[in-house]
Amino acid sequence: MTAETFATSRFRTVVFDLDGTLADTAPDLTAALNHALTALGRPPIPPADVRHMVGHGVRALLQKGLAATGEVTEALIDQGFPVFLEYYEAHVADHSHAFEGVEATLDALVADGVTIAICTNKLEALTHRFLKAIGWENRFAVVIGGDTLPVRKPDPAPLFAAIARSGGALPAAFIGDSITDTDTAKAAGIPCVALSFGFHDRPPEQLGADRLIDHWNQLIPALASL
Numbered sequence: 001m002t003a004e005t006f007a008t009s010r011f012r013t014v015v016f017d018l019d020g021t022l023a024d025t026a027p028d029l030t031a032a033l034n035h036a037l038t039a040l041g042r043p044p045i046p047p048a049d050v051r052h053m054v055g056h057g058v059r060a061l062l063q064k065g066l067a068a069t070g071e072v073t074e075a076l077i078d079q080g081f082p083v084f085l086e087y088y089e090a091h092v093a094d095h096s097h098a099f100e101g102v103e104a105t106l107d108a109l110v111a112d113g114v115t116i117a118i119c120t121n122k123l124e125a126l127t128h129r130f131l132k133a134i135g136w137e138n139r140f141a142v143v144i145g146g147d148t149l150p151v152r153k154p155d156p157a158p159l160f161a162a163i164a165r166s167g168g169a170l171p172a173a174f175i176g177d178s179i180t181d182t183d184t185a186k187a188a189g190i191p192c193v194a195l196s197f198g199f200h201d202r203p204p205e206q207l208g209a210d211r212l213i214d215h216w217n218q219l220i221p222a223l224a225s226l
């Protein structure tokens with residue numbers, strides 16, 4: 001059965017994480033991180049390793065990149081931050097792409113009257129830039145980025161804001177790929193579906209999600225089962 005043939009779930013708002021959930025953004029994040037590390041005199045990190053470092057924002061990514069290649073200081077993170085941003089802004093979607101099945105699933109949810117929103121730790125401006133680059137600028141009711149509020153995931157406030165600012169239709173569910181996302185959903189008391197193929201730093205079974213899916217075409221059935 002395809003995503004389109006399923007009646008959707010009881011959920012009226014579905015909020016999505018971005019990196020490693022809606023899109024495989026690791027190639028461009030890796031290039032930007034390695035650009036910054038090179039500028040700081042560090043060796044590059046293989047893309048496969050960077051996939052485990054994404055999900056807590058740019059500064060955390062730099063911190064992990066520095067830790068993997070030598071000492072970490074706040075001063076080095078401060079130095080690397082603008083170098084990372086300048087590169088990433090110019091290459092936000094050079095090699096990144098939506099995961100297979102995302103568009104059909106989002107279309108099916110919207111056709112069923114579900115409001116869709118994004119709650120990411122990516123900076124809000126970079127998120128809009130990415131969405132525009134892949135032609136998704138009008139897809140989501142609202143985007144809450146890592147700097148939209150004074151706090152970011154795993155604080156539940158950004159998830160609550162994504163729901164409220166997109167109309168507040170309940171019940172809501174959250175879809176993500178990392179422990180940041182499952183912790184956010186738990187803190188908010190909102191059901192969570194995790195993807196087994198996103199970016200995470202532990203076996204996906206240990207994320208503690210209510211449902212774990214291996215492909216986007218399993219999302220609507222998973223939501224229907226919650």
Ligand SMILES: O=C(O)COP(=O)(O)O
Nearest residue numbers: 019055056057120121122
């Ligand atoms: O770490 C980031 O920059 C963003 O990651 P997220 O979209 O998975 O929240």
Ligand SMILES: [Mg+2]
Nearest residue numbers: 017019020177
């Ligand atoms: Mg993610």
